[in-house]
Amino acid sequence: MILEPENPTRVANAYASARASHIRWRNTCYSAPNDHKHQCSGVVAAKRRCGSRVVSRNHFFKHSRAFLWLLVCNMMVMDQVRSQLLINVQNQGGEVIQESxxxxxxxxxxxxxxxxxxxxxxxxxxxxxxEVQILKALVLGEEERGQSQYQVMCFATKFNKGDFISSAAMAKLRQKNPHTIRTPEEDKGRETYTMSSWVQLNRSLPITRHLQGLCSEAMDATYVRDVDLKSWADLSGSSISSLEAATEKFPDTLSTRCNEVSxxxxxCLCTLETCIGWYPCGLKYCKGKGTAGVDSSGAQQQQTNYRCxxxxxxxxxxxxxxxxxxxQCLWDE
Known part of the structure; x- marks a missing residue:
């Protein structure tokens, strides 16, 4: 797995293709002989008819260039805004699953x-x-126990920056061998979260606008912790009152685990555990080819590091x- 910059050749080819298309259109509409029925409007000599359109040389000059650059910029943005990796991961049981x-x-x-x-x-x-992490679990029902449908649960927690590489760095990841079965370099163990409230999805915007769409099937099964609400309240533009208004606390009297209830x-209190078998948790840096020392002018040279x-x-x-x-918690037995 490597980090590499986007290839500029792809954008250059797209630019050349779009420019050639515009040149052909311009030559057809402005440079062709009279048998193409290019007629002056009779009012302004700079206006001509191209098919059913009346166009201006000045209008074409200004707006076609703008359109061309808009097209090229959009192609560059679309190529960089979204990226996807498919990773073959071997879990602890030796089974291979595919992560997207x-x-x-x-x-x-x-x-x-x-x-x-x-x-x-x-x-x-x-x-x-x-700074929000959402984990959504869709669990298939147990037909032999009367569950004909699936259940969906969502858990919103505070995300600590640095636990996952940035979206920009993630977009630059490329696989040399896409069929390789991956295993992680480090096992971070298990983290336990005790949730304290339900999230009212129709009021969940102060937490994150992505919660309502992602967890629409977990209308009564989206959960959050009070400690995370307090952490989010410290962020700029947030407040504890708006965050608490989006939640409903659990009953205080319940403490019995579901595996203790007949x-x-x-x-009861349910427990659900899940493991992310492989994810990019940090960047590696390599040293530049040059070594630290003194150049010909006597200035001290610094060794550079780059993401590799x-x-x-x-x-x-x-x-x-x-x-x-x-x-709703038959697996916890």
Whole structure:
């Protein structure tokens, strides 16, 4: 896995193609003989008819160049704003799963998604602007126990910058061998989160605008912690009152784990654990070819470092949260 700049040849070719197309249009509309039916308007000699359009030489000169540059810039932006990697990852059980990692520079967002061997679909979204991490779990129902559909849960937590490489760095990642089975360099163990409140999705904008769309199927199963609300409140433009208004606290009296409850319809505390088997958790830096020393003028030369790769990690997360019925937590037994 390497970091490399975007290839300028692709943009140059797109520019040349678009420019040639505009030149052909201009020659057809302004330089062709009368048998192409180019007629002056009779009012302003600089205006001519091209097909069904009346165009001005001055208008064409100004606006076609603007359009051309807009086209080229859009192609450059679209090539750099979004990028996707498909990574083959070997989990601790020796099974290989495929992760999809998408970077969106414009939104400053990274999305990581994969399907576990039991069918559970995991989606991790990192919103760097708001320092929010969303983990969405879609768990298939157990038909033999009366669950014919799937469940969706979302967990919004405070994201610490530096735990994942930036969206801009992620967009520059390229694979030399896409079919290689990857294993992480470092295991960061397991982190435990005890959730304290539900999120009201229709009021979740103060947390992040991405929460409502991503977790629309988890209307009553999106969770947050009080400690994270307080951390977000310290960010510029945020307030604890608007954040708390987007949440509803769990009942205070409940402390029984679901694996200790016999009735399927009784409320309890559920535990869900998931592991991200491979993700870019940091950048690697290499030293420049030159060495530190003194140049011919006597000035001290400094050795330069440049980004040349990534550090990869594995991390598990365990969430504990309130469910109104044990039926919503059959795996925790």
């Amino acid at each position: 990692i998408t970077s969106n520079i414009g939104e400053d967002l990274i999305t990581l998604e994969f399907q576990k061997t039991d069918g559970t679909l995991i989606t991790q979204v990192i919103d760097f602007r708001n 009735s399927l319809w009784a409320p 790769g990534i550090k990869t990690c594995r991390k598990c997360t365990q969430f504990t949260y309130y469910v109104r019925q044990k039926q």
